[in-house]
Every structure is written in structure tokens, then in C-alpha cells.
Amino acid sequence: MTTVIDGKAVAADVVTKVRIAAEKLIAETGVVPGIAVVIVGHDPASQVYVASKGKKAKECGFHSVEHALPSDTSEADLVALVQKLNADPKIHGILVQLPLPDHIDAGKIIQTISADKDVDGFHFTNVGKLGTGELDTAFVPCTPAGSMLLIERALGRDLSGLNAVVVGRSNIVGKPMANLLLNANATVTVAHSRTKDLPALCRSADILVAAVGRPEMIKGDWVKPGATVIDVGINRLEGGLNGKSKLVGDVDYGSAAEQAGAITPVPGGVGPMTIALLMANTVVSAFRSAGQSAPRF
Numbered sequence: 001m002t003t004v005i006d007g008k009a010v011a012a013d014v015v016t017k018v019r020i021a022a023e024k025l026i027a028e029t030g031v032v033p034g035i036a037v038v039i040v041g042h043d044p045a046s047q048v049y050v051a052s053k054g055k056k057a058k059e060c061g062f063h064s065v066e067h068a069l070p071s072d073t074s075e076a077d078l079v080a081l082v083q084k085l086n087a088d089p090k091i092h093g094i095l096v097q098l099p100l101p102d103h104i105d106a107g108k109i110i111q112t113i114s115a116d117k118d119v120d121g122f123h124f125t126n127v128g129k130l131g132t133g134e135l136d137t138a139f140v141p142c143t144p145a146g147s148m149l150l151i152e153r154a155l156g157r158d159l160s161g162l163n164a165v166v167v168g169r170s171n172i173v174g175k176p177m178a179n180l181l182l183n184a185n186a187t188v189t190v191a192h193s194r195t196k197d198l199p200a201l202c203r204s205a206d207i208l209v210a211a212v213g214r215p216e217m218i219k220g221d222w223v224k225p226g227a228t229v230i231d232v233g234i235n236r237l238e239g240g241l242n243g244k245s246k247l248v249g250d251v252d253y254g255s256a257a258e259q260a261g262a263i264t265p266v267p268g269g270v271g272p273m274t275i276a277l278l279m280a281n282t283v284v285s286a287f288r289s290a291g292q293s294a295p296r297f
């Protein structure tokens with residue numbers, strides 16, 4: 001029987017643990033975990049995600065600030081805001097919502113964020129720490145970290161001897177996901193648009209992670225019977241109920257669920273984990289800044 005991995009439930013569990021850890025930190029040190037979320041422009045999906053981040057931060061008992069900037073904000077002004085947040089002792093985590101408008105160099109902004117407050121895990125320092133397995137002091141990007149938690153819970157075993165295929169090589173998901181799986185002793189292949197015979201490669205995977213950004217690309221006959229399938233895709237398609245758009249992943253859920261041992265749905269799989277892990281990274285950052293050993297999630 002196929003297990004549908006309930007990302008909402010696991011995310012709620014993580015958020016509860018974060019809230020308890022925050023309460024402990026506040027009681028023992030007086031340090032209140034603080035997060036700043038910065039959004040530039042009016043992308044509707046980004047506005048929803050940023051609002052959810054603020055709501056979850058409040059639920060966790062954090063000090064939470066949002067900076068909503070107009071679309072024509074200059075790169076220099078955004079750099080100046082990030083520098084101000086770097087210097088603010090009440091802020092332990094800084095997140096600049098992506099995508100940014102085209103006239104702003106996202107890479108430059110990410111590298112301006114202090115690595116110690118980079119709760120997105122995108123700064124070169126954190127990328128390097130993940131790549132070299134320094135996980136105790138790194139911040140790991142939230143979506144792959146959340147996906148990894150779902151894999152660990154679904155399998156309940158060490159990943160040694162298992163083949164993992166990650167479809168997609170983005171800096172935000174594909175590459176860090178591959179590193180996390182490698183650190184957990186899986187044998188990892190990263191596939192992309194130029195990979196030959198992708199269906200056959202996918203069929204070799206005990207763990208299949210789809211992070212390619214193409215709606216329902218991965219079909220049921222690409223899935224090894226019993227595999228764990230993690231769908232990172234969030235694609236909005238026209239033609240949902242009542243004229244609304246419909247959300248689908250990168251996996252053709254109906255056919256893949258017939259083959260998989262465990263599978264994440266979209267919505268309700270990896271998405272909620274992204275925000276839960278952001279809260280986890282922020283409380284970890286606050287523990288570190290207070291000189292306390294940080295909890296693990």
C-alpha cells in the first residue's frame with residue numbers, strides 16, 4: 001500500500017518543537033528569536049508565502065518584522081536594508097523573498113546577508129559548509145532540509161545502500177538536496193535537462209526527488225515499485241475548480257502513487273515543510289547567538 005506523506009502534519013510537529021525551544025531560550029537567556037522577511041514588489045504567490053512566514057513566526061513566539069518594498073526599489077537601497085538588519089541584535093534570521101525584480105542582482109543581495117543570519121542557507125559560507133558536511137554550524141536551505149526530514153520519517157532507516165535520483169540542479173533545491181542525501185550515505189545521481197534516458201534513470205531510484213519545475217513531468221512508469229517519491233514542484237495551472245488555478249507538482253501524482261511506496265502530495269507535501277524549517281533555522285540562529293547549543297529538528 002502506498003503511504004501518502006503528510007507534510008502538513010510533519011510541519012506542524014516541527015513548528016511545535018520550535019515553539020518549545022524558543023520558550024526555553026527566552027526563559028533561560030531572555031533572548032527572543034527574531035526574524036526579518038523582506039519582499040520587493042507584488043508577486044501574488046510571494047505575498048502569500050511571506051504572510052505565512054509572519055504568521056508562523058508569531059505562532060513560534062518570535063519577534064517578527066516584515067519589510068514590504070515597492071517594485072522599483074533600487075539594488076543599493078536593498079543592500080542598505082540588509083546591512084541594517086545584519087547589524088540589528090534583535091534579528092537572528094534574515095530572509096529576502098525570491099524571486100526579486102530583474103533589475104536587482106539576487107546573488108549580490110544573498111551574499112550581503114550575514115552568513116550567521118542566512119536562515120535560507122544560500123550564502124556561500126553555508127553552501128560550502130553543507131558541501132563539506134559541516135552540518136553542525138551550517139544553515140541548510142529550507143526546502144531540501146524539509147524534504148530530507150520527510151524522507152527520514154518515511155523510511156525510518158539509514159539511507160546506506162539506497163539509490164537516490166534528484167531531478168533538477170538548482171542552487172536552491174537540487175544541489176543542496178543531493179548533498180544532504182550524500183551526507184546521509186545514499187548513492188546520489190543528479191539529473192537535468194541533458195540527462196539521457198531520464199525515465200530509465202528515475203526507475204533506478206529508491207528515493208526520487210523531483211525539483212524540475214515542469215508540471216507532472218514524472219510519470220508512474222518512471223517510478224520504481226515501492227520507491228519514496230518527493231515532489232518539490234509547485235506549478236499553477238489554469239482549469240481548476242470555479243475558474244481558479246490548480247496546483248500540481250512535477251510528478252504525475254495519480255500514476256506515480258500507484259507505483260510508489262511513499263509519496264508527497266501537492267499541495268500538502270514539501271511546501272509546508274519549507275516554512276517550518278525556516279522557523280527551525282531561525283531558532284537555531286538565536287540559540288547560537290546566545291552561545292547556547294542549538295536544538296536539532
Ligand SMILES: Nc1nc2c(c(=O)[nH]1)N[C@@H](CN(C=O)c1ccc(C(=O)N[C@@H](CCC(=O)O)C(=O)O)cc1)CN2
Pocket residue numbers: 045048049095096097098099120142143234247266267268269270271272273274275
Ligand atoms: N528566499 C526564499 N524565497 C523562496 C523560497 C525560499 O525557500 N526562500 N522558496 C519558494 C517559495 N516558498 C517559500 O518562500 C514556499 C513555497 C510553497 C510553500 C507552500 O506551503 N506551498 C503549499 C501550497 C501553497 C499555495 O497554495 O501556493 C503546499 O505546497 O502545500 C511555502 C513556501 C520560492 N521563493
